[in-house]
Every structure is written in C-alpha cells, then in structure tokens.
Amino acid sequence: MTNVARPLRLATRDAGFDAALKARLHWSADTDAGIEQAVAGILADVQQRGDAAVLEYTNRFDGTAAKSVQDFLLRPAELKAAFEGLPAKQRDALESAAQRVRAYHEAQKRASGESWSYRDADGTLLGQKVTPLDRVGIYVPGGKAAYPSSVLMNAIPAQVAGVGEIVMVVPTPRGEKNPLVLAAAYVAGVTRAFTIGGAQAVGALAYGTETVPRVDKITGPGNAYVASAKRRVFGQVGIDMIAGPSEILVLADGSTPADWVAMDLFSQAEHDELAQSILLCPDAAYIEQVQAAIDRMLPEMPRAEIIAKSLTGRGALIHTRDLEEACEISNRIAPEHLEIASHEPHRWEPLLRHAGAIFLGAYTSESLGDYCAGPNHVLPTSTTARFSSPLGVYDFQKRSSLIEVSEAGAQTLGTIAAELAYGEGLQAHARAAELRLKR
Amino acid sequence: MTNVARPLRLATRDAGFDAALKARLHWSADTDAGIEQAVAGILADVQQRGDAAVLEYTNRFDGTAAKSVQDFLLRPAELKAAFEGLPAKQRDALESAAQRVRAYHEAQKRASGESWSYRDADGTLLGQKVTPLDRVGIYVPGGKAAYPSSVLMNAIPAQVAGVGEIVMVVPTPRGEKNPLVLAAAYVAGVTRAFTIGGAQAVGALAYGTETVPRVDKITGPGNAYVASAKRRVFGQVGIDMIAGPSEILVLADGSTPADWVAMDLFSQAEHDELAQSILLCPDAAYIEQVQAAIDRMLPEMPRAEIIAKSLTGRGALIHTRDLEEACEISNRIAPEHLEIASHEPHRWEPLLRHAGAIFLGAYTSESLGDYCAGPNHVLPTSTTARFSSPLGVYDFQKRSSLIEVSEAGAQTLGTIAAELAYGEGLQAHARAAELRLKR
Numbered sequence: 001m002t003n004v005a006r007p008l009r010l011a012t013r014d015a016g017f018d019a020a021l022k023a024r025l026h027w028s029a030d031t032d033a034g035i036e037q038a039v040a041g042i043l044a045d046v047q048q049r050g051d052a053a054v055l056e057y058t059n060r061f062d063g064t065a066a067k068s069v070q071d072f073l074l075r076p077a078e079l080k081a082a083f084e085g086l087p088a089k090q091r092d093a094l095e096s097a098a099q100r101v102r103a104y105h106e107a108q109k110r111a112s113g114e115s116w117s118y119r120d121a122d123g124t125l126l127g128q129k130v131t132p133l134d135r136v137g138i139y140v141p142g143g144k145a146a147y148p149s150s151v152l153m154n155a156i157p158a159q160v161a162g163v164g165e166i167v168m169v170v171p172t173p174r175g176e177k178n179p180l181v182l183a184a185a186y187v188a189g190v191t192r193a194f195t196i197g198g199a200q201a202v203g204a205l206a207y208g209t210e211t212v213p214r215v216d217k218i219t220g221p222g223n224a225y226v227a228s229a230k231r232r233v234f235g236q237v238g239i240d241m242i243a244g245p246s247e248i249l250v251l252a253d254g255s256t257p258a259d260w261v262a263m264d265l266f267s268q269a270e271h272d273e274l275a276q277s278i279l280l281c282p283d284a285a286y287i288e289q290v291q292a293a294i295d296r297m298l299p300e301m302p303r304a305e306i307i308a309k310s311l312t313g314r315g316a317l318i319h320t321r322d323l324e325e326a327c328e329i330s331n332r333i334a335p336e337h338l339e340i341a342s343h344e345p346h347r348w349e350p351l352l353r354h355a356g357a358i359f360l361g362a363y364t365s366e367s368l369g370d371y372c373a374g375p376n377h378v379l380p381t382s383t384t385a386r387f388s389s390p391l392g393v394y395d396f397q398k399r400s401s402l403i404e405v406s407e408a409g410a411q412t413l414g415t416i417a418a419e420l421a422y423g424e425g426l427q428a429h430a431r432a433a434e435l436r437l438k439r
Numbered sequence: 440m441t442n443v444a445r446p447l448r449l450a451t452r453d454a455g456f457d458a459a460l461k462a463r464l465h466w467s468a469d470t471d472a473g474i475e476q477a478v479a480g481i482l483a484d485v486q487q488r489g490d491a492a493v494l495e496y497t498n499r500f501d502g503t504a505a506k507s508v509q510d511f512l513l514r515p516a517e518l519k520a521a522f523e524g525l526p527a528k529q530r531d532a533l534e535s536a537a538q539r540v541r542a543y544h545e546a547q548k549r550a551s552g553e554s555w556s557y558r559d560a561d562g563t564l565l566g567q568k569v570t571p572l573d574r575v576g577i578y579v580p581g582g583k584a585a586y587p588s589s590v591l592m593n594a595i596p597a598q599v600a601g602v603g604e605i606v607m608v609v610p611t612p613r614g615e616k617n618p619l620v621l622a623a624a625y626v627a628g629v630t631r632a633f634t635i636g637g638a639q640a641v642g643a644l645a646y647g648t649e650t651v652p653r654v655d656k657i658t659g660p661g662n663a664y665v666a667s668a669k670r671r672v673f674g675q676v677g678i679d680m681i682a683g684p685s686e687i688l689v690l691a692d693g694s695t696p697a698d699w700v701a702m703d704l705f706s707q708a709e710h711d712e713l714a715q716s717i718l719l720c721p722d723a724a725y726i727e728q729v730q731a732a733i734d735r736m737l738p739e740m741p742r743a744e745i746i747a748k749s750l751t752g753r754g755a756l757i758h759t760r761d762l763e764e765a766c767e768i769s770n771r772i773a774p775e776h777l778e779i780a781s782h783e784p785h786r787w788e789p790l791l792r793h794a795g796a797i798f799l800g801a802y803t804s805e806s807l808g809d810y811c812a813g814p815n816h817v818l819p820t821s822t823t824a825r826f827s828s829p830l831g832v833y834d835f836q837k838r839s840s841l842i843e844v845s846e847a848g849a850q851t852l853g854t855i856a857a858e859l860a861y862g863e864g865l866q867a868h869a870r871a872a873e874l875r876l877k878r
Contacts, residue, residue, distance in 0.1 A: 104565055107565070108555075111567070112552065126543055131793075266870075353573070357842060373565065375842055386572065390838060399829060400793075401808070403796060403808050405803040416811045419529060423532075425741075427742065428708070431706075432699070435699050
C-alpha cells in the first residue's frame, strides 16, 4: 500500500463539498507544551550565560566535543574551499542560480525598495528613507533537510538590500558538514558562519554572546524548537514568518501533459508527509489521466513512500464546474505555490488574488522557481498568503519617515494639529504646534 | 514634587555612561501570566461560541446591556451624523488632516507599492503582483486613550491600498461614544464599525462570528489584553507591531528655541508615565536652558503630573562630545520619533540609520507629524526601528511572485534546477524540471 497514492477525490457539485475541503485543508500549528518549556529554558540560559550555555547545549544536542564557541566558527577559507571542492557541474549550477536570484532581487529593490521624497507647495518635505538592516542571522537546518538553495534564498536578498553583516548558523550533528551548504554560503555572500543550531543558536543571535554577534532579524526555516524560539525572541529581533507544511495548488485546463502535472504534485509531496498537493480541474477525464500518471510514475520515485503518504493523507483532486470556480476556490485556499497549467494563463492570473508565487503556463514547473528562476522560494504557507508575501529585499530593509516642515508649512499645519490635539486632550501637543506659529 | 520634572543628567564623558544609559532605556515587555490566561480563555470561547461569547464579554466588561451583537453595530448614518455634528473648526481640521495623510500614502503607494515585471532575453517573465488585503480590522481604544487621529492613521493607508472592507472595533464603556472617533471613521472610509473591544473583539475579527466578519489582518493599539490577544491570533491573521511606550529623542545643536524643544519633550511625556523623552546635545549651556524652560512651563500644563513623572522617571538630558557622537548614540537607541533640532538638519540626517520618523529642523515639531503632516504616526518603538517600519500602505498589501518560463527558458533553467535538486536528494523536483527538456 505504501506505493499507492490516492489523493482525495472531490467535486464542487457534491453536497458537503465545502466541509470536505475544509477538513482536508485543516492543519494545526499548535505547539507542544514540552517543547515550549524546553525552549524557554534554553533561551533564558543563553541570555544569562552566553557562550558557556551555547557550548554546552551544542555539545549535548549535536554530539560534538568543542572546547569553546570559537570552535564552531566556519572560517571564510573553509567556505571557499567547500565551493572549490564541488564537481564543476554543481559549482556552475550553484553560481547560475545565485546570479539569477540576485538579478531578480535587484529588480525588486529598484521597483519597491528605494528612498523617495517630495516637497509640498509650501516647501515642506515629506518622504521615506529606506535603509538596510545592520546585521541579520540566517538559520539553516542541518541533517536531512539541509538545503543549499535555502542559503541562497535567505542570504541573497539580505546582501542585495545592503545588510552589513550576514551571520549564518547551521547545526552539524556529530560534526558532519554539508559541503553544498558551505559552498552556497560562500556564493551567497555570508559574512560569518557558526556550526550551531536549535533554540540555542536562535538565542545566541537574538541576545548576542561573547562570540556570536547580536543580530537585528532572524530568518530561515527550522524544526519545532527553532520555530518556538523564533516566536519567543520576536520583538527583541525581527523574524520572518513561521512556516507550516509546504503546499502546491495546480489549476489545470487539461492542456498540460498529465505527466508534468503529476510530477509537479510529487515534487511538493516528496518534501514530507504533511505537504499538500491539490489539483483543481473542470475536466473529469483529465483528472483520470493525472491519477493514471501518478500510478504509473510513483514506483520509479526514490521517495515514493513519502509521496504516497502525503498525497493520500493530504492531497486532493478536485473536479470543478469551470476554471472561474477553480480560481475562486484557489483564493479561498491561498496556496503557497500556485501553478496555472493552462494554455491561456494570463486569462486566469488576474482572478487569482492570494498566493505566495504564481507559476504561469505549462513550462513553469514549481521546481524551476524553487531553485533558479529568480524569485524567492521562501513563501507564505497555511493561508497566510492572504496577508503576507514572499521573502524579499524588503524584509532586510526598514523605512524611516522624513518630515521637514517649512516655516510657512508650520503655520497651516500648526492650526490643524492644535485643533485636533485639544480635541484629544493633549495640550502639550497643541502648544508645541502653537509655539511655531508667528504671533 | 509632582510638578517638578528632573530628567536624568548624563554626559558621554562620564565613566559608567554606557551602563547608565542602558539602565534608563530598559523597558520590559513581559506580560502578566494572569492576563495571558484570561485572554487565552476569552479567545477560545469566542472561537467556539461566536456572537454569544462576544455579547456576554462585552456586556460584562463594558457595562452594557445589549441583547445581540447587532446592537453593537454602528450604522454608516450614525458615523456621518457624528461628523456633521462636530464644530466647524474640528470638522475642517479632521478633513484637512485626512486629506494630507491620504496624499502622503498615495505617494507611498506609487513609490513602493505597485506591481512590476520584466522579461528575460529568452522570454521568461519575472515579477511581483501587488494586491490589497481583502478585509482588515482596525482596533481603536475606547475611554481615556481614544484618539481620532489613530483612526485616520490606521484606516487611510488601508483605504489607499485598496482594501475591500475596513472593519473598525471600538469599545464604548457604559455605552458612551466618542463623537470625534466616529467622525474620524466616517472621514477615513471605515466600511463597518462595532462598539466592541478587548480580547473578545480581537477574537471576533480573527475567527469571525455570525455578525462580525473574519478579517485578514488586525492593526491598531490597545491595552495589555488587546496586545496579548493580537500576539495569540498572529498567524491566523496578520498583525502590526505590538507597541511599547512612546519615545522621542531630540538631537539639538542649540539653534532651536529652548522652549520649543522643552515643549516637544512634554508632548511625548504627556502620553503616559512610561513614555520616554531624551535630549542629546553637545552644548551644556543649552541643556540648562531646556531644563529652565521645563521648570518654567511645566506648571501651566494640564497634564503636568504625568509629564513630571515621565520626565523624572524615564527622561534624560545627555551632554555629548559633539553631534556626531549624538548621532551614534541615537542609532543605538533607535527611537520612535527623532527630531533633528539643528540649523543644518540635512548634515546629520544621513548619519541616522534607525528611527521610526525623522523630524528635520526647528519648525518640524513631532506633534505636526502626529496629526497632519501626512506620514503615519504608528511607528516602531522599543528599538524595533532597527528592523521595522512605520505603518504604511505596504502593511495592507501583499505580494505574489510571478514566473512564466518560456519553452527556451525551461531548457536553461531545467538543467540548473535538476542539478541542484539531485544534490538535495529531491528527485521529483529534478524530474519535473527534466520533463520540460526537449529530448
């Protein structure tokens, strides 16, 4: 049974469709009280004892035998050597991906991340100054989920934003380093790197220790301990979103080869059993073709067992009345990845309001976006695309309003401000405005 | 003693300055365990019982005797009537302020909030689509801290962003409505309004009830219960930053009248006892003038007691070696409001990296910015200006990446993506890219 994948079949025409869809989408972010308590303890300890605590927890959890936190420092030469030691094809792929991701984020910065200002008729200047964060921390998971592409996707937007220092942390259980991750750090412009992880690494970055510098923001994925630690230090430092399971939603009009769509569903499902792959299609015969492609291709897949569990446990093939209805349902789901497998993707794109990334047309497999098309692969999950955005240059910048009121401006504005301030009972606000009025 | 304000005197030359400054800046956001528990209970109850729970809690906490949540609905005609019932001067001030805030946020949208895309040489399209949130909730405190200006500052950026529905909640203890708040809601384009507040209002907006629609994001200030509730529903919906006490930092070269600077310090201090007002100045004689102005003007202030407590308990007058050093200390503090009270503000502005809003020159009192200059008065506090930004149009928009890979593009990108995917052990990702390669 492990090599059979049977996504749930639903049809919008059926009674009970809404409830069935809701049940299939359900995922709870509730965290374990035991984890919460452990993390609170570790953070408090790191805040109080700094390096000593980081050293102890790392040796204990990662099975290392370091004598000081200095031993966890990865020297720039080591990152460079890891890059140079890769097979040429991998090295080229990593560099090409980095170059494309950089070009995209540079365009993003030009489009939405530059300072601006204007002057009123009375000479008053108004605007916003956009500045990079001083120093950021990037969390990279170790072990089985160590993805060099995530290093690129987190570090490059920070580098393009102009962040002064990019500090990477990556746990290396039993001291085993992943050369692709180290090479990616080299290519992406990471400034400092430590082989530490877990809540202790998050604490070190948030509070600073004798050896690990305090950062202004922490981004990057991690396990339940890391997620809980990020939530707890939020406010002290900035954090990115806490990610839920990965999701793909494919809108299909039947014009894309069924094999391609089936493989795209696999590529989401192979991440983990909780990943969610959904197909929305008005063509019942095409849905059967996709299921047939799933049946045919699944046995070839090295990660067939995970794929089967994910598709059977959380996947769905949904028959809709038409593509308009499919778009409406997609908006309700607000998926992380949204493929428009249609011969006229630009007809449907304007109807799609909520998604982390939209992949248009048959040639745009999600995996091209995951690695090298250019846009970021860190995307909002679990319906949070209703209100949040892909990781971007803007996450490594902040804005300061600029206001320079001219003498003439102070006369007009002072009268308005004083009136409203008295209305709110804030007399010092009113007087401060009135002092600038000419008598 | 209550009418004497003695901000702490510090000089950067003194031994122990760093520690003394750190102690004065200290503020803890720790929340009360009792509040946490009460809020968790209220939220769970609202999620489960909807309207019935909202009705019970509101009647209990606000001393009302409503029969259904419908009774808490403020009809559009009531908002309009509140506006029309205001004295002409107040009405005009409210409209002028709204018009200026709207013009500024429209400029902000043009500068950084529009969709963009480009095509590669091989015809691949890359970009981002920017869309407004569907529906947002705006929390407006009731009672003594009911500020109509906050209604404008929260609702107008949402309206400019193009948010479909703006739902305001404002508690009205004992049924007492603040006509200025209702009028501001009318002017700012609030779509629906309910006289509910506290954790129960946050829960109603986050989960939706029979009468209160579920929103995608909740913004606006509130007491400890509201802050705790917002933290808890974060993830389910978006939230803005949790605000700490308000802060002003004035950099002075001695060219601005000392009375003006003293009144600006008052205008921050009058908010509440925890508000923080700091002056940084290299001119010792000028610092004395500011203290003398404080002594002279304080007795005239209706809120003298709060001002005195705030300035004495949390304020500081700091003598620096020069203005360069003052700028460096300001960056360390990352203040919410930063006034450059200098005759050459543009000389110092480039040195200032972290601040919510920067007020340049003698005429730019913070209070003009609070009400009507145009920029938003919802700003990052408690050093979070290191990594976060003023509330803006961008908080009511989200982005979706757009990727349309051409057939030619799929050949180049497919090879790169497959190489990296195999390197990460994600074979379905690799195969999905390879299926698009021409054989």
